[in-house]
Amino acid sequence: MAKCIFFLLLRVIPSIAGFDFCFKIFAPDQIRLASAGDTGVNVGWHIRTSLLDFSDPLTNPIVMFDTSPTKLTSKSVYIKSSSYERNIGFGVSWFYSVELQGLKPSTMYYYQIAGSGCVLSSSILNFTSAPLLGDRSRPVRIATYGDLGVDGLIGTFVNGPCLFEQALNALQKKLSEIDFFLHHGDICYADDTPVLVPLKTYEQAMDYCQAAM
Numbered sequence: 564m565a566k567c568i569f570f571l572l573l574r575v576i577p578s579i580a581g582f583d584f585c586f587k588i589f590a591p592d593q594i595r596l597a598s599a600g601d602t603g604v605n606v607g608w609h610i611r612t613s614l615l616d617f618s619d620p621l622t623n624p625i626v627m628f629d630t631s632p633t634k635l636t637s638k639s640v641y642i643k644s645s646s647y648e649r650n651i652g653f654g655v656s657w658f659y660s661v662e663l664q665g666l667k668p669s670t671m672y673y674y675q676i677a678g679s680g681c682v683l684s685s686s687i688l689n690f691t692s693a694p695l696l697g698d699r700s701r702p703v704r705i706a707t708y709g710d711l712g713v714d715g716l717i718g719t720f721v722n723g724p725c726l727f728e729q730a731l732n733a734l735q736k737k738l739s740e741i742d743f744f745l746h747h748g749d750i751c752y753a754d755d756t757p758v759l760v761p762l763k764t765y766e767q768a769m770d771y772c773q774a775a776m
């Protein structure tokens with residue numbers, strides 16, 4: 564009871580005072596982009612909370628974007644956030660996604676995840692939007708791949724060691740030549756079984772694979 568009141572006070576007093584009291588500062592990681600229709604891009608990212616802290620560190624996830632890196636004036640839409648398995652020892656993994664809509668075709672855009680509360684902003688990142696549908700002025704190079712869940716003791720025995728890492732290294736070498744990657748499922752096996760990803764819990768295996776992507 565006494566402990567509960569103590570936590571309540573810690574949460575209430577800072578918000579009355581109008582500033583955030585942070586036990587820990589978080590930074591967005593596992594930042595990645597996906598296609599969201601002809602003129603949109605989805606930005607997804609992750610934040611892991613610290614030990615015993617299960618609350619959402621970013622209640623209003625927003626990405627600012629524009630065609631100039633010095634003035635990001637457009638704001639993302641369609642906020643989604645979710646968390647997966649809570650683990651006392653590792654905190655909670657929160658996943659966020661928003662959409663940047665109304666993009667001009669074949670244009671370089673700059674974007675930044677906006678920090679708030681105890682979460683830092685990301686650095687200013689960039690991408691080139693998709694070409695106009697039917698634009699034949701230059702080829703679009705697409706790499707398609709999937710089924711990366713090949714490691715673990717059984718996978719290593721059947722396929723050889725570190726196939727997941729080898730596949731990612733091979734794809735990374737192609738980055739400068741490829742406009743769009745199409746991943747059709749099976750990133751890795753994160754299911755609490757040491758046979759599939761040795762010595763890693765669900766959260767650790769999931770974070771390892773997601774961060775490597």
Ligand SMILES: *[C@@H]1O[C@H](CO)[C@@H](O)[C@H](O)[C@H]1NC(C)=O
Nearest residue numbers: 632671672673687688689690
């Ligand atoms: C876009 O981002 C990449 C990767 O961080 C960086 O190397 C590149 O310089 C950036 N390009 C521009 C034009 O800002």
